[in-house]
Amino acid sequence: MKLQLVFVLFFFSLMGCTWDNQDSTGSLKVNFAHTFQDATLQILESNQLIYTTTTGNKFNIKNLKYYIAKLTLYQNNGAKYDVNMVKLINPMEQNTNYQNYTLANIPNGKYTKMSFIFGVDSARNTFPFGLPNNSENNSMEWPFTLGGGYHFMMMEGVFQNSKSDTVGYAIHLGVTPNQFYNEFPLDLTVNGNDQSIDLQVNMEQWFNGINKINLNDGFGYMMEDQQKQLLFKQNGVGVFTLK
Secondary structure, three states: OHHHHHHHHHHHHHHHHHHHHHOOEEEEEEEEEEEEOOEEOOOOOOOOOOEEOOOOOEEOOOEEEEEEEEEEEEEOOOOEEEOOOEEEEOOOOOOHHHHEEEEEEEEOEEEEEEEEEEOOOHHHOOOOOOOOOOHHHHOOEOOHHHOOOEEEEEEEEEEEOOOOOEEEEEEEEEOHHHOEEEEEEEEEEEOOOEEEEEEEEEOOHHHHOOOEOOOOOOOOOOOOOHHHHHHHHHHHOOOEEEO
């Protein structure tokens, strides 16, 4: 009887080891949920002015694209999971693949922090060889005469100016000094399972953050104005919230 018991325990021990080996990794899908004042962001084709900044600008958003790079998970023991990714987020696309990113093959463990870079990391911010040569990345080229590389963000639309005319604006961010780092506390246990989290993108914070942006102050074309880009970089810290 004792010999049989030992055999049974040994069998289940082997089964446990096999199970652990088969399920030693999991995945995490990060969904980018774009909002304006907690309501789902509307991206329009028309000139309808549906949003207002704290400075009183009535405006809309017609085009929005930006890069996220080096999405990384951290454990308390210092271990980290970094797949060295770059992802173009484009909420205008109906294909939801442009609105999320999945970290696959994450080693089992408890992760307590997540981080990423807004923009393209320095090592790859070189056009045209830094990122895959395709129409999406090529459309984000930053002019060589202004530093080269890729646009980190294109946000475009129309607003009502001080003369009550509806005119265009183009908030284009780029050039390596305008990257910024985000990190969030995380409570994630990976145990061979597939999970998802929502990263809320609070679009009003681009305008209403530390710096109160007035679109009348020359934002129609700002690519050559590093000071204006710096204002948005500083506001970007409050744009992303982990839900």
